[in-house]
Amino acid sequence: MAKVKGDIIIDIEKCKGCELCIEACSQGSLERSRQVNNKGYLYIVKVQDNCTGCTNCALVCPEGGITVYRKTVDGKKQIAKIDNVNQDMNIEVNE
């Protein structure tokens, strides 16, 4: 099955640390940093690799500081070839 993977870039200099994106994120990927940006706010960072690219964080961000990327990556889906199936099932084909 095809899998959707996402990633975000947070503009940490725009971030005011309101944490609305943390609340909106269904995956719990975001957390508040321990460092402050130039404005003195504790900005938000992504701490987990489970982003699905749902854009919820970007939708609620009042500063417009989140860019969302999404990509469909191939999972373990394999195309069943008739030769492989025959081999697996020990079927002899008389030609």
Add this chain to the structure above:
Amino acid sequence: MNEKALIDDEHFEHTLRSEHTEIISPENIVYEKPGTLLDVDMHYCPGCGHGVVHRLLAEVIDEMEIQSEVIGVAPVGCSVLAYNYLNIDMSEAAHGRASAAATGIKRVLPEKYVFSYQGDGDLAAIGTGETIHTCNRGENILIIFINNGIYGMTGGQMAPTTLEGMKSTTSPFGRNVSTMGAPLKITELVAQLPGTQYVTRQSVHKPGNVRKAKKAIQKGFELQKQGGGTCFVEIVSNCPSNWKMTPIESNHWLEDNMLPFYPLGDIKTPNGRK
């Protein structure tokens, strides 16, 4: 600093280092800041709904490709500097007179898209007369009304839209309806007028509501092209600083207290009242 904090710091640094994965490339972008929204820092408090509405406006303008055909009118209030953030032609109006100024602009330049962006102190208090008469004349403009139930810029005084029992600096024991009057539902009021064609109330406190609010603003611009009356979009918003809450708390408070009194949804649509 304890051990756990140190590990966390390393984790953060690792996250920052691994920022550029294969997913981050221009062809995979699904959401980015709209081009009409200028790349400057906004002066709004953290968590304020104004920023979201500015971004939605910019998104709608970008998607409809009408950046050169839009004229906005900024109000007096927190959003007085809206023209610094949107890369479109904008004008500033006297307090409460944004809809009157927008009327003039629309009559001189009827082919342009004209909108006014007003808060509740501007639209529902000092500008009540202008708002009601603009809607009654049925001017072909879009009025965007941000309702946070308080005067934000001047320091949290009571507004006409302040809820019953809600504390503000001028109603420190809560709004008393017998002496201060009941909260004004101006959106329902203008929906009664024959000049309005589309009246709706939305909010921006959750991702789903943000999507709906964007559709409402888009519909407002599309209907303006066809003519037929004023479009009025109210957006119930938060004011964390003057409600004296964190942004997340203020959104919960909005959901629990504001939305029962200001129910969301279309109040009037062009096909008939809903």
